[in-house]
Amino acid sequence: MKRTLTTCPYCGTGCQFYLLTDGNGRLVGVEPSSEHVISKGQLCVKGWNAFNFPNHPDRLTVPQIRKNGKLVEASWDEALDLVASKLKEVQEKHGADSIAFFSSAKTTNEENYALMKLARAVFKTNNVDHCARL
Amino acid sequence: MTNSISCVEQTGCILLIGSNTTEQHPLIGTRIINAVKKGMKLIVADNRKIRLAEIADMHIRLENGTNVAFLNGLMHVIIKEGLADDEYVKTRTENYDELKAIVEEYTPERTAEICKITPEEVVNAARMYSAPEAAMIVYCMGITQHSHGVDNVKSCANLAMLTGNVGKAGTGVNPLRGQNNVQGACDMGALPNVYTGYQKVVDEASRAVFEKAWGVENLPGNVGLTVTTAINAACDGQLKALFVLGENPMMSDPDQHHVKTGLENLDFLVVQDIFPTPTTALADVVLPAACYAEKDGTFTSTERRVQRVRKACDPPGKARQDWEIVGDIAKRMGYDGLTYNSPEEIMDEITRVTPIYGGMQYDRIDQVGLQWPCPDREHPGTPFLHKGTFKRGLGLFGPASYMPPMELPDEEYPFLLATGRCYFHFHTGTMTRRTRLLDREERFPYVEINLDDAKRLGIYDRFPVMVSTRRGEVKALARVSDVVVPGHLFMTFHFEEAAANALTNNALDPVAKIPEYKVCAAQVRRAS
Numbered sequence A: 001m002k003r004t005l006t007t008c009p010y011c012g013t014g015c016q017f018y019l020l021t022d023g024n025g026r027l028v029g030v031e032p033s034s035e036h037v038i039s040k041g042q043l044c045v046k047g048w049n050a051f052n053f054p055n056h057p058d059r060l061t062v063p064q065i066r067k068n069g070k071l072v073e074a075s076w077d078e079a080l081d082l083v084a085s086k087l088k089e090v091q092e093k094h095g096a097d098s099i100a101f102f103s104s105a106k107t108t109n110e111e112n113y114a115l116m117k118l119a120r121a122v123f124k125t126n127n128v129d130h131c132a133r134l
Numbered sequence B: 001m002t003n004s005i006s007c008v009e010q011t012g013c014i015l016l017i018g019s020n021t022t023e024q025h026p027l028i029g030t031r032i033i034n035a036v037k038k039g040m041k042l043i044v045a046d047n048r049k050i051r052l053a054e055i056a057d058m059h060i061r062l063e064n065g066t067n068v069a070f071l072n073g074l075m076h077v078i079i080k081e082g083l084a085d086d087e088y089v090k091t092r093t094e095n096y097d098e099l100k101a102i103v104e105e106y107t108p109e110r111t112a113e114i115c116k117i118t119p120e121e122v123v124n125a126a127r128m129y130s131a132p133e134a135a136m137i138v139y140c141m142g143i144t145q146h147s148h149g150v151d152n153v154k155s156c157a158n159l160a161m162l163t164g165n166v167g168k169a170g171t172g173v174n175p176l177r178g179q180n181n182v183q184g185a186c187d188m189g190a191l192p193n194v195y196t197g198y199q200k201v202v203d204e205a206s207r208a209v210f211e212k213a214w215g216v217e218n219l220p221g222n223v224g225l226t227v228t229t230a231i232n233a234a235c236d237g238q239l240k241a242l243f244v245l246g247e248n249p250m251m252s253d254p255d256q257h258h259v260k261t262g263l264e265n266l267d268f269l270v271v272q273d274i275f276p277t278p279t280t281a282l283a284d285v286v287l288p289a290a291c292y293a294e295k296d297g298t299f300t301s302t303e304r305r306v307q308r309v310r311k312a313c314d315p316p317g318k319a320r321q322d323w324e325i326v327g328d329i330a331k332r333m334g335y336d337g338l339t340y341n342s343p344e345e346i347m348d349e350i351t352r353v354t355p356i357y358g359g360m361q362y363d364r365i366d367q368v369g370l371q372w373p374c375p376d377r378e379h380p381g382t383p384f385l386h387k388g389t390f391k392r393g394l395g396l397f398g399p400a401s402y403m404p405p406m407e408l409p410d411e412e413y414p415f416l417l418a419t420g421r422c423y424f425h426f427h428t429g430t431m432t433r434r435t436r437l438l439d440r441e442e443r444f445p446y447v448e449i450n451l452d453d454a455k456r457l458g459i460y461d462r463f464p465v466m467v468s469t470r471r472g473e474v475k476a477l478a479r480v481s482d483v484v485v486p487g488h489l490f491m492t493f494h495f496e497e498a499a500a501n502a503l504t505n506n507a508l509d510p511v512a513k514i515p516e517y518k519v520c521a522a523q524v525r526r527a528s
């Protein structure tokens, strides 16, 4: 059993816990961190169950692109080439501010930083926001 | 939060306003319960009979959307009865005279009339909050999700400053952030007007800093579109392409029909997420992403604490890290500045361009996270803000007058509908509804209705009803109780099959562009 100290993905309280993985690298449980300043060995029902959803069969596992109105599986290269060429086309035709980026209050700081840098440094637009307001 | 979660243990009184803490921030709720047991005073200002109301010293059931009037009423009493911290007001604030002039009109009687409470409640709450050495204001979306949300927030700050409750332990104005990394997304500049650490895009000097750090020229200096204005621009045909990372605007944005129109109107929609959602269903490209358990990085909690996220397992199938996907797109656009080897390398760059994160290197936050501002490697972090002085020098009173919500109940739609969350689910339900134990606890969409109204309309507990507004109609099960007052309805927005946001009003606060989720006019009837 491997224990990995991490931070709860649900509310902003910021409890920390250990994710437990079995020999096959599969998430099997959660163990509170007794030293943590906020959680002090406790978690709420959401935290206790935070190992559950990553294993769900509904997870998206392959890139998809729309062909003839339907989403079909594609390779990463195919999907990302399409994203880059379409965004470039829109930018050239309609200007930088015709593109917007929605970042996420659920993803990490590093990934929020990367997306806002993409919007500003590469696509030259300040149309970047996340759902803090919602 | 201006202060820390542990301040709950150092305060004499909490004024809790618009936060159902035990459900939305359970472990903070537990701390409040423990503090009450040790003698801390608790004032719950909330229309619903939330769990903390049962142990509170006062439960004030003010009408939704009247927070500004209520807070002004408290300040009126505090000034009248000489309960203000005059020394603090004199040495640390400005614009007091304007505040005094505005709150003058909010006598206990007038306040009580607007808020549908009693004058005694206004007087007693004012005395209770201003009595102890240190008192805290804690609030959540109940304060911000209004068309006058910014006025609400300012009024909280006014009350705290008036009583000297800013800049020391056990005090402050403390919004509880809903999603785990709202604080971090803001800190990282995922906002249309600022770069990281709230450095403004309109400010030429900040632009120069980022142009140099990123090796680019001509960064744009105009403020961009917010989520809600971007959707409007998509409807108007101004916005042509949208890149959505881990969001589900189809469920979380106001007026679902309007959102759908906007998204369908785009030339190109890319959605990067972990599960299929109503938003991925509309996308031209769907990119599978890793979830929190499969990545390294940091989250920043509601008390500004930057903490490590660590990879415990591999992502499923071909799913990848968000930062790698973003880097690959940048490379295809001919930019190498987003090609990193690890999240740690990204954090190192963040510390170089973000003064408040200057000392947040991974080796320093390895076991225990630090609270920003933390400008350098030697800095111990900051448990509470505005100690001794405000960032702008003096604290500015920004008084506001009460304005009624945009849409109030009328003959056709006689109920006031508010939306929120419940204990078992999270936001749009994409994660929690796929967690067996959580889904079992709260399986069906429901609407809370008062016993008297239910009787009058022939509605029974757990029986299906139709809830409608000017924007749409959904089916839900009735939950009959005294949690809501007569004339009110309450729904959560976790359920795809009865999306409460098909009903809500997209009236926005003019400054913060937050939708008005806590008040709209609705009708309810038995489903046949």
Ligand code: SF4
Residues within 6 Å of the ligand: A008, A009, A010, A011, A012, A013, A014, A015, A039, A043, A044, A045, A046, A047, A048, B025, B026, B027, B028
């Ligand atoms: S365990 Fe519960 S209280 Fe703690 S961060 Fe997670 S959701 Fe919030």
